[in-house]
Amino acid sequence: MSTAVLDTPREEKTEIVKNWKNPTILSVIAVISLILLGFRAPAKQVTFRLGDGIRWADIPNLQIPAVAYGWVAAVVMIALALFSLVLMNRGKKMPLILNVVFWFFFISGILVWAIGSASSSNVSLVSILSGALALSIPMIFGSMGGLLCERSGVVNIAIEGQLLFGAFSAVLVGSMTDSPWAGLLAAMIGGVLVSLILATFSIKYLVDQTIVGVVVNVLVSGLTGFFFTRILQANPAELNSAPKLPGFEIPVLSQIPVVGPVLFNQSVLIYLMYIVVGLIWFALNKSKWGLRTRAVGEHPKAADTLGVNVNRLRFSNVLMAGAVAGMGGAFFTLVSVSTFNADMTSGQGYIALAALIFGRWKPLGALMASLLFGFSLQMQFVLSGLGTTIPTELLAMLPYVVTILAVAGLVGRSRGPAASGKPYIKG
Template sequence: MATTTSAFHRKIEVVSPTRQRVMGILFILLGLALVFFFTPGLSQGQVTTFGLSLATSDIQLPPWQVHTLPTLYGLAVVSAILGGIQLARGFGRYTNWVLGLVVGFFIFGFLVWAAAGKSLNLVGMLNTTLSRSVPITLGALSGILCERSGVVNIAIEGMMLTGAMVSALVGSITQNAWIGLLAAIFAGALLALIHAVLSIKYKTNQIVSGTVINIFATGLTSYISAKFLQVNQALNNPPTFGGTPIPLLSEVPILGPVLFNNSIFVYVMFVLLIVLNIALFQTRWGLRLRAVGEHPKAADTLGIDVFKTRYMAVILGGMVAGFAGGYFTLGSAGRFDEVMTAGRGFIGLAAMIFGNWNPFGAFGAGLLFGFADALASRLAILGVAIPSQFLLMAPYIATMIVLAGVIGRARPPAADGIPYEKE
């Protein structure tokens, strides 16, 4: 067991010369892109204004103004310098951190260019980014629970959609948001149990099983919506969870309104991130779960019940997916519409892969997807002539870059998707 533990925690900190050169060139190219793509057409003395307070905040901070051209040139020079250092000697194990910094420079430069001569509320954008990342992050956490145990679950979309419909229906009938939320969690767990039985007991192809559940959920929820919810609006009018400010913390400038004045879904998401990360990597339960996903035969030899562990992980993942579905109706729209999850479950799987099957990595990927979504709407308001479809493509392109190994090798659990045959 000690050998297995050390294998799980082993980290490779050596950066190959090829990757060092690729990253250095990438840093320089991002710096050059800031100059060649964003500076043409800008005039000297042009100013970009960023709002630092929400209109509803009690404390109003003065806007932050930056000179557009000098800021873009400065970001480009720093990015190029970091690229030169990377080419010369590299940053070792901190390479990915530097990459994140340079990408952050590029994104900030893009915002400076997009809002040149105008105003963009940064706090409002951060708030929108966080709220839109919630279902994606929860979907990713659901996938991590399942795939860390060795079961592929692409049925997260169907579980979320069913949870959204059930929460709206039960919440409307009972006029109690908490009961509606519990019903959503139960619905997700029920579909997860079906997926677990098909995948673990009957060893059905897990992709096929997940696809069937997605199709079933789409058809069932659309039928119930058209037959009942749209006909009788009283069945589609659940109470919702409003914002719950945390005393004192919600009054902190900038971060307070973003992090500490949200609905229960945001707070539970943060709690799940911390609890799941600790449970997976610092407890015996997590070690056994990961052992089942990596080497089920070895885990079985050591007395770990592989089937029981996988059942538990898949059902827990389904509960998280059902909770995520409740966000759409009880935490956002206040009603159910057909196919309202709009692929967020699949995006959650992409975030899971982006985050390398790690809770906080998945959260970072969820923020990236949420940021792209929020940015598309903001740029439409600013009148920037970039089709929103291109912005929505950006996170998927980034995911493909991750899978290609630019940031690092994204390696799924070794037994992921492989049914276990007990000897």
């Protein structure tokens, strides 16, 4: 008599990969915050004015005791950091909402501590946020330009050059025509010209994209510096004095407390930014062009098999990216100031590239990352104006330190488009 042996399926053991990087970073920041915000908090009352720009109501000021708020923020961050360690020990990640709470208390706690450490502790929250939004504009447009390139499979290191040449073109044409709109159009064309160099060498001649981007940045820096010295400074009244783009207030919306004056009483370039970011998000996610762009950036050979002309789409998208980044360059000479100075972009093109990486190559993510970097840049100016005890050298480093921390530690695991930086050869 034979007996049948039934094979029972073996339970597969899945090994959970534990990534301790983010919980460790949160813990270190929480401990530093405990020392800084709790034990070293200034014994002052910080006052935030909330009613600036509001005409229909008298909104009371927000008064925050620096010591009490510092301890609350530090305790909450310590608790969340410990919770993230417990979750990671179980192989789980901390929910996004709790990460948002952690960074809210960290940023607000540092803000209260820094203003409390200054000689004047009475500031306008509307002015801080409005300035942060305005300073974010070059980085937002730059990161959107980088997004169009990288989602197509082309690494765009040349954002700095696109911003700089856009600023130069805007002031030159704007001054000659006495029209800020002509200057804005010239900034877009200037960005396209820089992109044309990048696209020609990296797509047509298959030169390493990173090297081309770096060379383009050096070329534009030298070229605009030469023209500034030889041409603009020789006749500043006619060639280096452009009119500014107008600003206007949107009725009703501009009267929403705090948010209204910040978002809806701005320069026209900021309203254009809202439109550009919305269009890029919609086109990238909801249109046939967006589907083809994402396919070319992830798997160009498969896209080619389906009839997409890979290199032509990449070429056109890189040129489009130049126009978008050029609009960001116009901020420097048509919104911020009316004159051009050599290398006035001060590395913001590289920060825009970092914002793109921090935002995980998504329009809204890059937007939020750019706003974070713009806020850090604004805090440098605010704290300098308030007479803080923090050394000015440290304040000047603030935007770049935030950039390094964001890309190196806080972004976590992220993967760019699979074909980014890889030239496509049909065959």
